[in-house]
Amino acid sequence: MTADNxxxxxxxxxxxxxxxxxxxxxxxxxxxxxxxxxxRTITRRMAYLAxxxxxxxxxxxxxxxxxxxxEMRHRTLALLAGLSxxxxxxxxxxxFHSLCARLLREFSSAIGLxxxxxxxxTADQLKLIKQALEKIGLSPENFxxxxxxxxxxxxxxxxxxxxxxxxxxAGYFDTSVARVYRVYExxxxxxxxxxxxxxxxxxxxxxxxxxxxxxxLQGRFRYILIDEYQDTNHAQFVIAHMLAMEHENICAxxxxxxxxxxxxxxxxxxxLEFEKFFPRAKVVLLEQNYRSTKTILQAASSLISHNRQRKxxxxxxxxxxxxxxxxxxxxDEKQEAREIVRRLRDWHEREGISWDKMAVFYxxxxxxxxLEEALMxxxxxxxxxxxxxxxxxxxxxxxxAYLKLLVNPDDTLSFQRVINVPARxxxxxxxxxxxxxxxxxxxxxxxxxxxxxEVPGLTKRAVEAFQQFAALxxxxxxxxxxxxxxxxxxRLPPGSxxxxxxxxxxxxxxxxxxxALATEATACTELSNFSADADENxxxxxxxxxxxxxxxxxxxxGEGSGGxxxxxxxxxxxxxxxxxxxxxxxxxTRTMDEESLQRQSNIxxxxxxxxEYDLSARHAQDGRQNPSGSLSDYLTQVALVSDVDRLGEKxxxxxxxxxxxxxxxxxxxxxxxxxxxGILPHERAIxxxxxxxxxxxxRRLCFVGMTRAMQQLILSHSCYRMIxxxxxxxxxxxxxxxxxxxxxxxxxLLAQERLAGSPGYRDETIDQARPLRTKPxxxxxxxxxxxxxxxxxxxxxxFRKGSLVRHQKFGVGRIAELTPxxxxxxxxxxxQSAGRRSLFLEHARLEPVDG
DNA sequence: GCAGCCTTGTTTTTT
DNA sequence: ACAAGGCTGC
Numbered sequence: 001m002t003a004d005n006x007x008x009x010x011x012x013x014x015x016x017x018x019x020x021x022x023x024x025x026x027x028x029x030x031x032x033x034x035x036x037x038x039x040r041t042i043t044r045r046m047a048y049l050a051x052x053x054x055x056x057x058x059x060x061x062x063x064x065x066x067x068x069x070x071e072m073r074h075r076t077l078a079l080l081a082g083l084s085x086x087x088x089x090x091x092x093x094x095x096f097h098s099l100c101a102r103l104l105r106e107f108s109s110a111i112g113l114x115x116x117x118x119x120x121x122t123a124d125q126l127k128l129i130k131q132a133l134e135k136i137g138l139s140p141e142n143f144x145x146x147x148x149x150x151x152x153x154x155x156x157x158x159x160x161x162x163x164x165x166x167x168x169x170a171g172y173f174d175t176s177v178a179r180v181y182r183v184y185e186x187x188x189x190x191x192x193x194x195x196x197x198x199x200x201x202x203x204x205x206x207x208x209x210x211x212x213x214x215x216x217l218q219g220r221f222r223y224i225l226i227d228e229y230q231d232t233n234h235a236q237f238v239i240a241h242m243l244a245m246e247h248e249n250i251c252a253x254x255x256x257x258x259x260x261x262x263x264x265x266x267x268x269x270x271x272l273e274f275e276k277f278f279p280r281a282k283v284v285l286l287e288q289n290y291r292s293t294k295t296i297l298q299a300a301s302s303l304i305s306h307n308r309q310r311k312x313x314x315x316x317x318x319x320x321x322x323x324x325x326x327x328x329x330x331x332d333e334k335q336e337a338r339e340i341v342r343r344l345r346d347w348h349e350r351e352g353i354s355w356d357k358m359a360v361f362y363x364x365x366x367x368x369x370x371l372e373e374a375l376m377x378x379x380x381x382x383x384x385x386x387x388x389x390x391x392x393x394x395x396x397x398x399x400x401a402y403l404k405l406l407v408n409p410d411d412t413l414s415f416q417r418v419i420n421v422p423a424r425x426x427x428x429x430x431x432x433x434x435x436x437x438x439x440x441x442x443x444x445x446x447x448x449x450x451x452x453x454e455v456p457g458l459t460k461r462a463v464e465a466f467q468q469f470a471a472l473x474x475x476x477x478x479x480x481x482x483x484x485x486x487x488x489x490x491r492l493p494p495g496s497x498x499x500x501x502x503x504x505x506x507x508x509x510x511x512x513x514x515x516a517l518a519t520e521a522t523a524c525t526e527l528s529n530f531s532a533d534a535d536e537n538x539x540x541x542x543x544x545x546x547x548x549x550x551x552x553x554x555x556x557x558g559e560g561s562g563g564x565x566x567x568x569x570x571x572x573x574x575x576x577x578x579x580x581x582x583x584x585x586x587x588x589t590r591t592m593d594e595e596s597l598q599r600q601s602n603i604x605x606x607x608x609x610x611x612e613y614d615l616s617a618r619h620a621q622d623g624r625q626n627p628s629g630s631l632s633d634y635l636t637q638v639a640l641v642s643d644v645d646r647l648g649e650k651x652x653x654x655x656x657x658x659x660x661x662x663x664x665x666x667x668x669x670x671x672x673x674x675x676x677x678g679i680l681p682h683e684r685a686i687x688x689x690x691x692x693x694x695x696x697x698x699r700r701l702c703f704v705g706m707t708r709a710m711q712q713l714i715l716s717h718s719c720y721r722m723i724x725x726x727x728x729x730x731x732x733x734x735x736x737x738x739x740x741x742x743x744x745x746x747x748x749l750l751a752q753e754r755l756a757g758s759p760g761y762r763d764e765t766i767d768q769a770r771p772l773r774t775k776p777x778x779x780x781x782x783x784x785x786x787x788x789x790x791x792x793x794x795x796x797x798x799f800r801k802g803s804l805v806r807h808q809k810f811g812v813g814r815i816a817e818l819t820p821x822x823x824x825x826x827x828x829x830x831x832q833s834a835g836r837r838s839l840f841l842e843h844a845r846l847e848p849v850d851g
Numbered sequence: 852g853c854a855g856c857c858t859t860g861t862t863t864t865t866t
Numbered sequence: 867a868c869a870a871g872g873c874t875g876c
Contacts, residue, residue, distance in 0.1 A: 427852045660864045
């Protein structure tokens, strides 16, 4: 390494960071506190390894989200380019799930998996569970599909397959789950599909049980970095260990205080006991925080110190003290949202802080609605991180189901989804007749569809409709996957008419990675014809894919570096599907209501995203990293997008997301709302079955949220909140009490309203956050005030179970329950007209009614 | 077979 | 409050 390179890589690093970066061989554990420059350390380390002469293509980095992977890849490549280290390929930077999907396609033949396997999302999984329950005659009432799925998912995370699970199952519920598990696996197999957990499980078992594959991959990935190690589950642990066991060049980075995924199988001992598994491990602690002000850091540190199951860690920073954490207490969720919005706007206007530097976090998605409404009302730009919701839209899933059916002819789930979408007169009766026939003949549902004329009991119309559908799919498939272009990833299964022409025999290697196969570009000429057709009939936006289409016959196409385009553009296929299947006709019906417009724009957006995919495949620099351009790869990518992946960085909008989604991000201004018992910490952690470690995870979640903030942090809670349509009295989160008073300025909007006598009262804290020594209007004070008319001292006596009371809004009712909650009293009132309400005696301003 | 109504559940968190 | 799925009547 030259001195220059050394400077560029190490120059501005701290000693601890430098120690992590320059540790080349042998296991390394980097315990990186929040905001301690972890990503920077990792990217520098990759550059450093390259500077030591290690080929980048022998480096594997695994992150938690695709977005993090993309960013890390980008930063690393930029570093390597700056150091003229771009030879030796690029490192593989990926999420566990994407990596596994890729490896499973590459080694599919080794484990008897069809190369074109589909990946189920959670909704699909639940459908399959329901089908399995029905098949064995268990009612979904007694066996909540979500709970069953949870069990199965947990088993898979522990690498427990059906037989092992069944053997270990004790009790009626678990033995029943075992039966469901078995049928569920059969259904998956019949659909040539895997679920999320299978990606990890099958890869882990492949690596564990197949020495040849393991050796090959150990040779390929000689240096391994795994980020967010505290959130890895057992399957991921096994994958990491199998890959690393020969060279032991494994670098795990993470922070036990930020472990927030135990509920989905993450195993904290993976990181806590790293040194047990790798006794030679070097451990580096990164404790200096570069992100947050002293105040924010102190608040967060105090909070997390309340966890008992914890290795002590001292975060410190050289940053300024900054302003106090603001704690807002408001009357209800509407006031809370308005107040947050008001403050955000204020910072924007006074300090010129751009919208995309602000974020609002919440524990559960349901909270986002009221915030959205307030932001919309105020006219502020915002983006909500709920990316999967787009792919969960009906119309989007419908179009994708067609595409899946093209790639995977046995995809029963997709077939069931679209057989009557758009409507072609094939309802439940006809489909179940088809299903009976399929079961009897031992073939898949789509396969049976081809032979509709043999199915007993079908009407002539139904037979024709099935046949037409089969013909439609076949012809679309021919366009989407021209036989001459068929690589194994998109290849048809044996038996279909096209398969024999284009197939290449069994494959030990994925041709996607094989430059020799990447030279067939010109074979796809029929595609250009096809695209020209599509253009003529195309609805708005026909230009979108023309560019990409040209690429298929351009001279660059066959250049063999893996960036070649051997496949028809996905966007073009999609447009053809939309057209030929009749989605267009459906939306052309005159009734242009809001909903159908929205659906149209969603479909357009889907096409746009596909176009981006086509372009990125075209610009691919490395065949192992980038999408190959195949439809199959596209569907894989779509199946594995996460919420945060769709987050726009320079969006110019306030970002709304869950606390879980916030991991790994940072914003100058952060607000965490709904900090109430039952929400944060969540009811599931403190309620009936909650365990102490669950509360600790909630506390870590809160800690993660707080440490995202760089300059300003707002925490808020409301005294009432609409929950599932009912207004409920709320108690401030215990976490608020775990933050030292001197870090916080409290703003009690209820007290202010009463003190100022007008709702428009404006407090000065908005620009001079100052600590309040005394609690400003404690709950008891405000309680007194609110029921002042009714003798403060003996007030509760006037409200007993059974007394009649009057409420300003709800009218007259009778008290059904009285329970003390902290300093307050919760009262449940059965109102004559407004129904049953839960209120706080101290806030509800109830008046006694005589008689 | 399908449209519209009514019931029901839904709220953790996500790859 | 809201969505999705089930049921009833055409």
